[in-house]
Amino acid sequence: MNNATAQQKALVWNLVDVKKNLFTALSDRIWGMPEIAYTEYRSVAEHTDMLKTQGFRVTENVAGIPTAVMGEAGQDGPIIAILGEYDALPGLSQVAGIARPEPIPGNGHGHGCGHNLLGSAAMLAATAIKDWLAQTGAPGRVRYYGCPAEEGGAAKSFMARAGAFDDVDIAITWHPSAFSEVARAESLANTRMDFVFHGRASHAAASPHLGRSALDAVELMNVGVNYLREHVPSDSRIHYAMLDAGGIAPNVVQARAAVRYAIRSRDVHAMFALNERVKKVAAGAAMMTETTVDISIMSAVANLLGNEPLEEAMQHNFDLLGPPAFDDADKAFAADIQATLSPEDIQSAYRRIGMKTPPQAAALCEFIVPLDAAGELMLGSTDVGDISWVLPTVQAHVPTYAIGTPGHSWQLTAQGMMPAAHKGLAYAAKVMAATAIDTLTDKILLAQAKTAHYELTAQTPYVCPIPADVQPPLQPRPAE
Secondary structure, eight states: OOOOOHHHHHHHHHHHHHHHHHHHHHHHHHHTSOOOTTOOHHHHHHHHHHHHHTTOEEEESGGGOTTOEEEEEEESSOEEEEEEEOOOBTTOOOOTTOSSOOOOSSSOOBOTTOHHHHHHHHHHHHHHHHHHHHHHOOOEEEEEEEEOOTTTTOHHHHHHHTTTTTTOSEEEEEEEESSBEEOOSOOOEEEEEEEEEEOBOOBTTTOGGGOBOHHHHHHHHHHHHHHHGGGSOTTOEEEEEEEEOSOSOTTBOOSEEEEEEEEEESSHHHHHHHHHHHHHHHHHHHHHHTOEEEEEEEEEEOOOOOOHHHHHHHHHHHHHHOSOOOOHHHHHHHHHHHTTSOHHHHHHHHHHTTOOOOTTOOSSOOSBOOTTOOOOOOOOOOTHHHHHHHSOEEEEEEEOSOTTOOSSSHHHHHTTTSHHHHHHHHHHHHHHHHHHHHHHHOHHHHHHHHHHHHHHHSSSOOOOSSOTTOOOOOOOOOOO
C-alpha cells in the first residue's frame, strides 16, 4: 500500500505543532474540572467552544446525549472520525505534580485514566487534519466526536445504536499509556446489570417467619455466582458491587436489596450467553428466599475488532516519528512516581508488551513496541469496541506516564498535567493525524481496511449489546 508522502506528513505534523499549546491548555482545564459519566457538562462546553473557535461545523446533543458533541470540517470524500473522551473517575482526586497521595479537597473525582489528554489530543489531531484539508484542497471530511461516559456508561454504544457513525468510513483514537504502540484489538465485552430483590419486612426477633429477606437473596446470588465462576471460560470475568444492603437495622428483615454485576467475556455473543446464566442464578436466589427480582441492564459494550491494514499504517507512522522525546526533568519525576510502585507493577507493564523487565528499566518509554509483539493479555473493556464493529477502527497507545503506573490510580491522576503528558498529547495527535492522511490519500488502503472489516463482520453482524428499550442513564446538569 502507498502511504502519504513525507511532505504531506511533515505538513500535518507542523500543523499539530502550531496549535499544540492551545490543546495542552484545554487538557489542563479538563483535568481541573473532573466530571464522571454523563455529568461532563463543563467539559463538553469547553470542547464545544474549542470546536467552534477552530471553525468546525458543530452538532451538539449527539444521539440525545447532552454531554456528547461532534464537529465536522471538509467537503466530499471519505469521512474520518477521531474519537475523544473527557470523563473522569470517582475517588481519584489528587494534587498534580507530586509523588505522594494528596487528594484535592472537593468532590473527590479525578482524571485517573487520562481522558483529559485523550479528548484534547484527539481534537488536536482533528484540527490538524481540518487545516491540512483546507491547505491542500483534498476531498475528505474529518469529524471529532466528543464521547462522554466511557468509564462504565457505554456512551459510544448508545451513539452507535443511534446511528451516529453510520456514514463514517474510518475511526481513529488513542489512549494514554506507558508505551508507544498500536493498541492490540483485545478487550472483553461487558454488561453492567442491576439485580433488585424485593421481599417482605418484618420484626427480625418477634416475627422472623413473616419476613422474606431481600438481603438473603443477594447473598445467595453472590454465593451462586461464586460457584458459577468455576464453570465459565477462563478469560471471562464476573464482578459485583453492593448498591443497597437493605438498611442499617439488623432487627428488621430487609425488604429491598440491590446488587450490580459486571459480566465480561471475550466476545459479545459469549457475553450474551453468560448473562443468561447469571440471570438464572438470580432467579434461583429469589426462589429460595421467596422474594422477587427485577433485572435491568445499565450499560453494555462489545469486544474490540482489529483492522490489520489500519494497524500496519499506524505502525508505519510510529516508526517514522520515532519515540517521544522526554527530557531529564520528565524522567526524574517519572522515577519519583515509580518509587511509589511495587516491582510487580513494573514487571506487569513489561509483560503486557511481551518483554522482561530490563535490569535498568527506564522510567519513561523511549522505544516503539513492534506490531507483532506478543504480550500477556490483561484485558479490560471499552466502548470503542462497539465502534470497531460498526466501521474499521484503529487505536494508538502513547506514553504519558511512568512505566508501571496502574490505571485508575492516584499516581496516574498526579501525572495528568505534567510536561511528559503534554508531550505525549502532541505525539498522539501526530500519529492519529498521519494515519488519517494515509486513508484520505490512499484509496487502496481505505478499500483494504473496509474489506478487512467486512470479512470480520459478514458472518456475525453487529448487534448492539444494549437492549433497544434501555436509554442512557443521563444525569441532570448540576446547579451552578
